[in-house]
Amino acid sequence: MTTAPFAELPVVVIGGGPTGLAAAAHLTGRGLTPLVLEAGPAAGAAVREWSHVRLFSTWSELVDPAAEKLLAPTGWTRPDPATYPSGGDWAGQYLQPLADALGDNVRTGATVTGVSRSGRDRIVDAGREGQPFVVHVTHADGREERIHARAVIDASGTWTTPSPAGANGLPALGEKAAAANITYRIPDLEDPVVRARYAGKRTAVIGSGASAFTALAYLADLAESGDGTGTKAVWILRRGISGSTFGGGTADQLPARGALGLAAKAAVDNGHADAVTGFRTEAVERDADGGLVLVGEDGRRLEPVDEVIVLTGLRPDLSFLSEIRLNLDDRLQAPVELAPLIDPNQHSCGSVYPHGHRELSHPEQGIYLVGMKSYGRAPTFLAMTGYEQVRSVVAAVAGDLESADTVELTLPETGVCGGAGLFDAPGEASAGCCGTPAAPQLVQLGAPSTGGCCS
Structure with missing residues (x-):
C-alpha cells in the first residue's frame, strides 16, 4: 500500500x-x-x-x-x-x-x-x-x-555498460581473462600512473567514433612527448576507410567534433597509428611473452600489443x-x-x-x-x-x-549525411554530403574532446 x-x-x-x-x-x-x-x-x-x-x-x-x-x-x-x-x-x-x-x-x-x-x-x-x-x-x-x-x-x-571488443556484441574469447590489460574508457594520460601504462607501449584502439578519435589523438600526443618515445597505436576498424571514416571534418557544425576526426587522421598520417581495416575481433590471446594477440573472425592474427582500449559504444x-x-x-x-x-x-x-x-x-x-x-x-x-x-x-x-x-530542437549537422552505417556492404559506396554520390576516399596511411554526442 x-x-x-x-x-x-x-x-x-x-x-x-x-x-x-x-x-x-x-x-x-x-x-x-x-x-x-x-x-x-x-x-x-x-x-x-x-x-x-x-x-x-x-x-x-x-x-x-x-x-x-x-x-x-x-x-x-x-x-x-x-x-x-x-x-x-x-x-x-x-x-x-x-x-x-x-x-x-x-x-x-x-x-x-x-x-x-x-x-x-x-x-x-x-x-x-x-x-x-x-x-x-x-x-x-x-x-x-x-x-x-x-x-x-x-x-x-x-x-x-560499455560494449565489448567482440564483433558479435559479446566478449571475445579470452577478453575477460585479459582484463588487466584492457580498458573500456579513454585513458587519462595526464595521470602519471596511467601515462606510464601506455608510454612506449603498443596499444590497440578498437572503435570508430569520437571516443576512439580522442584516444588516438591522446596516444599521438604521448608519442610526440619526451617520455613517450616508442608509443604506437594500432587502430582496429570493423569497416574499411572511406571519406566518412574521420567524420565531417570542417563540414561539421560542431567544429570541435569535426576536429576530433581530423586529429585521428593526423595520428595515422603522421605514423603514430597504423589502421587495420575490416577486422572483427573473435579472440584475445596471450603470446609467450605476455603480449595480447587479437584474432579476427577471418583468421587474421595481429602483431602482439601491450594494451587494448575498447571504445565500441x-x-x-x-x-x-x-x-x-x-x-x-x-x-x-x-x-x-x-x-x-x-x-x-x-x-x-x-x-x-x-x-x-x-x-x-x-x-x-x-x-x-x-x-x-x-x-x-x-x-x-x-x-x-x-x-x-x-x-x-x-x-x-x-x-x-x-x-x-510542442517539441522544438535543431541539432547541429555532423557533416556526414545519412547514416555512417555499421557494416560495409560489398560494392556499395558511401553517400557524400549532402546528397551527392561520392566514391570511397582512400586515406594515405603515413609513417581532444568528446561529449554530448557520437561516442
Missing part, C-alpha cells in the same frame, strides 16, 4: 547526471516533487569519470534552461557560452551546483535495483495502472529501501526494469517510436527530428527512458536532446499536453 495519496508521491528520477538533474529542475518548476537517485557518490558521477576529456559541445549547449532558472537565485554565474568545458568542468561548475540547489531531492549512493508496480508483477493486468510505482533501492551502506512514485524517469545513461542496463512493460526496438533497445529516428544505419546527429514524450512512452504508462539511455545502442546523442526530452516528458507528467507536444 502507498503511504501518501497517489498524486502527492514524488517523481523518481534515476540518475543524477546532466539529463536527470535537468528533469528534476523541470519537475521543480512545475511544482512537482522530484527524487533523484544517483548510484555514485556525487552528482554527475559518470561525467566525473571522464573529467579529463574535453567536450565538443560549448557551454551554450550544455546548460538546461530550467536548470539555469533554478540556479539563478543562488548567485550561480553561467560560464562563457562559447568555451568548451572538460567533463570535470561540467560536473564541478554546473552539475554539482545544480544538485546543491535541488538539495534533499537528490540522494547519492542510491542504486536502483528494481522498478515495479505496487502489488503487481509484470504479468498482472488487473488494476495495474491504478497502482503507484515501487522503486527498489540499495544504499551505499547496504540498507534497502522501497520508494513509491507517481512516475519514473530513467536517466541512468549507459556509462556503466555503450548499451543500456535494462536489468532493473524487468518487471516493467517496455516497448523497445529489438535492435537498438530504444523506444520503438524513437528507434527509426536514430538508427545509425540511416541517421547522423543532425538528421534526427525533434521528439518528446510520445516517442518516449511505453505500454507501462508513467515511465520514461530519457537521455543517453533512450537512445539504446545508438551512438549519436547530444546533451541538448536530453534537455528537450525531459522538458516534454515533465510537461506530460504534469498534464500539460499542449506544452509536451
